[in-house]
Amino acid sequence: MELMEKVSSILEYGEICDHCLGRFFGKRSHGLANAERGRALRVAHELHADLPHAEPVSEACWICSGEFERVDAWAARAAGALAGIEFDTLLVGTKVPPLMAESEEMVWSDLSLRDPEPLKAEMNREVGKAVAVKTGKTADISRPDVVVILDLAAETVEVQINPIFIAGRYQKYERGIPQTHWDCRLCRGKGCPECDFTGKQYPDSVEELIGRPMIAAFDAENAVLHGAGREDIDARMLGTGRPFVMELVSPRRRCVDLAELEEIVNASARDRVGVTLSGWADRRTVQSLKSDKAHKKYRILVEIDGSVSQDELRTALDQLKGATIRQRTPKRVSHRRADKVRERRVIDIEYGGTQDDAYFIDVVGEAGLYIKELISGDGGRTRPSLSEILGKDARVTSLDVMLVETGYQGE
Structure with missing residues (x-):
């Protein structure tokens, strides 16, 4: 089927916006935005069919229901949701209602379209660019600090804050401290008289002694210690210390001086645990640490x-x-x-x-x-x-x- 025939068939489904019309051929003619591509295809169709030019009617697009007219509104809501969170890079994701996804997939299948771009991809890109302008931050597909999720059906915005990883070594000077938090064996963390309703088998762990001041510094939800192996609870860890990576979960702050943080942790855990922080890390560092046979x-x-x-x-x-x-x-x-x-x-x-x-x-x-x-x-x-x-x-x-x-x- 020739291009103009496919455009004519698409227009017969119902009122469609330039964004969605252009998206059906989104991987052609690089350098054009989908709205520009759709407008050009609409005019070309009119010329090809010798039809008078007609402005799009006010009816909502049968594919996106007018969501692309709300890009600025979505961007404003996303920027509001990001207020108070420190970040440099961001990524926008979109949850598309099933009916929207089924509608465009039906057209792809009916007309055997080979070059379409999904609604989700354009929404991610267009809102992402608008949020970047409003916040002054940078979009990053590979390793964003935050991910903003748009739920088109629920009309909600959710922010997922990616973790921060810090590498270092720890020494454990006191016997009787486990490396990581242990739930109470009796209540499995729910709290009971046996554990004094703490839910913990032991009052403290290396993970908690290092993690508590880090959680405060990064305004994080939690801290998870990944160690290069572990020592027995009744053993000390001396000498040069054990390599570890601390994962800070959902940190609302990211700009923390590690030298100052090291001092804070060592002062907080004095005579029990000590750390030397060597720098920022990532999830690949954790995988390497765990797979290394020391x-x-x-x-x-x-x-x-x-x-x-x-x-x-x-x-x-x-x-x-x-x-x-x-x-x-x-x-x-x-x-x-x-x-x-x-x-x-x-x-x-x-x-x-x-x-x-x-x-x-x-x-x-x-x-x-x-x-x-x-x-x-x-x-x-x-x-x-x-x-x-x-x-x-x-x-x-x-x-x-x-x-x-x-x-x-x-x-």
Whole structure:
């Protein structure tokens, strides 16, 4: 079907605005706005059919119901919804009523149109340009700070604020603090007498100690910590700290000085948790952090039943150095981990001195090596172990993580 025949057929459906007429051929003749393209097609049709020029009647367009005449009104409502939110870049999205979408899709199918642009795409673009002018901000399709959603049927505007990500390392100086918030095991976060109606298993977490001042600084709804692994609740995280990325959810402020923020967090969590913030990050940084298999260095204090000389201990440790350890999921985590056998390597292990009747041991292990079970043997579930080699029961009484060595490019 020739172009003018298709235009004539479209006009026969009913009154249609220049925007919608132009959109049916929206991927042709680059450089024209759809309204300009539609006006030109309408005039060309009149010339082709030798019809007198007629101004469009006041009837609403049967496709868009006059929505393109309300672009400025939608932009004003969007700009109002954005008031009080800090952002540099924006994107507009549109929820199109099913009847509108079905109407234009029917024409595409009936006339086998190959170059149409959906109503949603033009509405996004035209309102987006108008909002950018009103706010003085920039439209960004790939990584906007905020997304404005227009619901044409409900006549509402919703603002979605994209998260902010901050990379850094944390140290945990106090034992007994989990890395992230744990819901109360009994009430699952609802609040009960057992948890003093807090909904929490533990009063604080690394996530909350770092997150609370960050939430205040960014006027955010929440803060979610993504760590490069995690230490046991009874372990400290010392040395250079553990790499992490903090995700600030729906932040109404984005212009925060990270050096000042670091000072605020460290003052707030003093003697419990400390941070070094290295810069801004993104979701790809989180993915890289999570996928990286980091080696870790531990300093542990070990008690051994019965007498053991330093030479005997060093000889036993030499047998573990470089060894591949077969570990069945430890009993202490079997309720939340799949029951399987994992193989992990002891990269290095050294005797580090004594404290009272216990022994300091420094261990460097592959990611996923269970250190407590490497010492105790976990009833034969970990082999070889220090207990098995010595022929004596041994156990870890304290554990500190000294180094988390990652290769991710976010530090």
